[in-house]
Every structure is written in C-alpha cells, then in structure tokens.
Amino acid sequence: MATRKGLGDKRNRHDPAYLRAKREKYAGRAIYKLQEIDQRFRLIKPGTQLLDLGCWPGSWLQYAVGKTGTEATLVGVDxxxxxxxLPANVQTIVGDVTKLKLDRLVERFGRFDLVLSDMAPNTTGNKDFDIPTSEDLFLRALDIASASLRIGGHFCAKVFQGGRFPELLREVESRFQQGRAYRCEHTRKQSREQYIIGRGLKATVARAHDPTEG
Incomplete structure (x- = not known):
C-alpha cells in the first residue's frame, strides 16, 4: 500500500534531506523523520525488539539497528x-499487512518492544480517497501493535490528517498510557502527514488483543 519514493525518485533530487541521505548511505530521506521522533520520544534503545510495517526501502531499519545493536531482533514487512x-538480526517479510497472521508472527518472533509504521496509500491526489485509506492503514497498524507488543511497549505510526484525526488520537490514548501527535520538521510543508505515538501499552489491551489466545 505504501507510495514508493526511495532515493531513485527524481522529484527528490534537489531536496536537502534526499541529498543528505544519499551522502550518508541511507535508503531514503524518511530516516531523518524517525531520527527526529526517536530523539523526541526516546523509543529505540539497545536491545529493543522492533517491528517495522511498510518498511521499504529500509531506511528506518537502517537507523533502528544502529540504535538497538545486533542482539535485538528487527522485523520489517512490506x-x-x-x-x-542489512545485518543478520534484521529480517524482512514480503507480505500484505492487512493479511498478516499475527499469531504466527508472535509465535515466530515473540513480542515486540516497539511497532513502527510509515505506511501510506498509493496517493491519488484526491484527499477524499487518500485520507480515509491512510486512516485505515493506521488503524490496522494500531491493531497489529495491540496484538504483538509486550505490555508497556510503544507504537509510532503515520497518518494523513483528516476529520477522524482526533478519534484516532483518542483511540491510541485509550490503549496506551500516553498518546501524542507529532509533526516532523522534515515533513514537507504541503503534506498532511502526522505521526501518532503511543507509549506504554496497557495490560488490558494486550490481553484483549492476544492472537495466541482462543
């Protein structure tokens, strides 16, 4: 579902973040958004077990493994x-997140400390389509996080801001000890892109969404 804008996208070639990412050998300019979010909310630490939804082209995994070290398991899906x-402790899965078998995911990798999502729809330019599709992807990422995070784990996901944005934020606040909205400095001015961060998954939510039960 993600829009494909890696370092080969010609529209990026005069963009400072693009040029910096290319110099520093990152797969995409989005690395600096995660870096900014991580510095603000301190989500990634040594040993953090991490799931990255919509991980292509891989810059978030590149950044994350640099912080977690090689003992942690990092999993990307796209x-x-x-x-x-990528280092051997980073595994990527080709698949559709809407069809992801969460019980198998948890059985294979255990529970995660952090679930990230930079997923976005293949944008059409029609906000009446793009925004609801982005909201649906966000909710899917939130459900995956609720089912695969350990109690106390964290969540960060992108969404295009629209009429349901307050509702999405409240939903994160209901599942986590803290929910916050954040707009990155590296986001283009014309973009509706926002991130919602949830810190500290509640025990009641983890039990209610446990894919290995029932």
Missing part, C-alpha cells in the same frame, strides 16, 4: 522486497 543489505 509488499515490496527490501533490496539493501
């Missing part, structure tokens, strides 16, 4: 295969 080289 419709498109990640082609960059």
């Amino acid at each position: 419709l498109v295969p990640v082609e960059i080289a």
Whole structure:
C-alpha cells in the first residue's frame, strides 16, 4: 500500500534531506523523520525488539539497528522486497499487512518492544480517497501493535490528517498510557502527514488483543 519514493525518485533530487541521505548511505530521506521522533520520544534503545510495517526501502531499519545493536531482533514487512543489505538480526517479510497472521508472527518472533509504521496509500491526489485509506492503514497498524507488543511497549505510526484525526488520537490514548501527535520538521510543508505515538501499552489491551489466545 505504501507510495514508493526511495532515493531513485527524481522529484527528490534537489531536496536537502534526499541529498543528505544519499551522502550518508541511507535508503531514503524518511530516516531523518524517525531520527527526529526517536530523539523526541526516546523509543529505540539497545536491545529493543522492533517491528517495522511498510518498511521499504529500509531506511528506518537502517537507523533502528544502529540504535538497538545486533542482539535485538528487527522485523520489517512490506509488499515490496527490501533490496539493501542489512545485518543478520534484521529480517524482512514480503507480505500484505492487512493479511498478516499475527499469531504466527508472535509465535515466530515473540513480542515486540516497539511497532513502527510509515505506511501510506498509493496517493491519488484526491484527499477524499487518500485520507480515509491512510486512516485505515493506521488503524490496522494500531491493531497489529495491540496484538504483538509486550505490555508497556510503544507504537509510532503515520497518518494523513483528516476529520477522524482526533478519534484516532483518542483511540491510541485509550490503549496506551500516553498518546501524542507529532509533526516532523522534515515533513514537507504541503503534506498532511502526522505521526501518532503511543507509549506504554496497557495490560488490558494486550490481553484483549492476544492472537495466541482462543
């Protein structure tokens, strides 16, 4: 579902973040958004077990593994295969997050400390389509996080801001000890892109969404 804008996108070639990412050998300019969010909310630490939804082209995994170290397990999921080289403790899965078998995911990798989502729809330019589709992706990411995070784990996901934005924020606040909205400095001015961060998954939510029960 994600829009494909890696470092090969010609529209990026005069963008300072794009040029910096290319110099620093990151797969995409989005790395600096995660870096900014992480510095603000301190989500990634050594040993953090992490799930990255919509992980292509891989820059978030590149940044995250640099913080977690090689002892942690990092898992990325996307419709498109990640082609960059990553350390052996980073595994990527080609698949549709809407069809992800959460019980198998948890059985295979255990519970995560952090679930990230930079997913976005293949944008059409029609906000009446793009925004609701983005909201649906966000809610799917939130449900995956609720089912695969350990109690006390964290969540961060992108959404295009629209009429349901307050509702989405309240939903995160209901599942986590703290919910916050954040707009990155590296987001383009014309973009509706926002991130919602949930810190501290509640025990009642983890039990209610446990995919290995029942």
